[in-house]
Amino acid sequence: xxxDRPLEAAGLLxxxxxxxxxxxxxxxxxxxxxxxxxxxAMLGILSRLGTVTDSEPGLLLLxxxxxxxxxxxxxxxxxxxxxxxxxxxxxPPVRRRVEAAVARTEFFRGR
Numbered sequence: 001x002x003x004d005r006p007l008e009a010a011g012l013l014x015x016x017x018x019x020x021x022x023x024x025x026x027x028x029x030x031x032x033x034x035x036x037x038x039x040x041a042m043l044g045i046l047s048r049l050g051t052v053t054d055s056e057p058g059l060l061l062l063x064x065x066x067x068x069x070x071x072x073x074x075x076x077x078x079x080x081x082x083x084x085x086x087x088x089x090x091x092p093p094v095r096r097r098v099e100a101a102v103a104r105t106e107f108f109r110g111r
Contacts, residue, residue, distance in 0.1 A: 007037055010045045019049055027058045031097060034065035042066040057083040058094050061101055073108060080105045 006029055013022035026045070034042055046053045046063045053059040064079035080101045087098040 006033060007041050007045050011048075014045070014048050019052055023049055023052045023056065023059060026062060027056065029062075031061060031065060034062060034069065039066040039069040043070075054082070055086065057087045057090050057098050060086070061094075061097055064101060077105050077108065 006025065010022040010026055013019070013025065022045075026049075043063060043066045046059060046066070049059065053063060060079045060083040064076045064083070067073075067075040067079065080098070083098045084102050087095050090098070
């Protein structure tokens with residue numbers, strides 16, 4: 001991760017049987033990391049995390065950003081809606097990121 005290769009680091013942690021550490025490492029990354037990595041690779045790592053991704057708003061936003069780069073708008077809307085449902089007990093920065101993502105998806109929906 002210190003070598004600016006977060007997906008490789010997360011993959012190694014998953015291979016080592018440490019999904020919690022991989023999730024924490026991915027959560028510590030800025031949201032803009034999705035613009036600097038291959039979206040399919042990001043989605044692959046998040047898929048390997050399985051239910052951890054589906055229950056963590058920050059990871060859902062990373063998955064939504066990766067899906068947006070691939071033009072999968074249905075998945076983006078689904079992930080943002082799920083993140084919005086889970087964000088109540090998250091840290092304030094995550095709540096603000098989810099609120100911004102919800103606003104963007106509402107714009108996509110024409111509202």
